[in-house]
Amino acid sequence: MPVKKWTVQYVLMALVLFFLFAGVQYLKGRGLAYALEFGAIWAFTSASIFLVVRYRNYKNRIACKVCNDLPE
Secondary structure, X not given: OOHHHHXXXXXXXXXXXXXXXXXXXXXXXXXXXXXXXXXXXXXXXXXXXXXHHXXXXXXXXXXXXXXOOOXX
């Protein structure tokens, strides 16, 4: 199981999503504290859903051309 690869991808995705969600909320005129909280909550939620689906696909041996996690 490619845990190291998934960990790096999870962290990078969570950071990108955090800045994206927080930035959009801040640009919409929300306060900075609200924007940061919103970004943190939704980045964690989105990245966690992605990780769970990724694990399920790996466990059920569902091939993914982009992920390329299954051994040959």
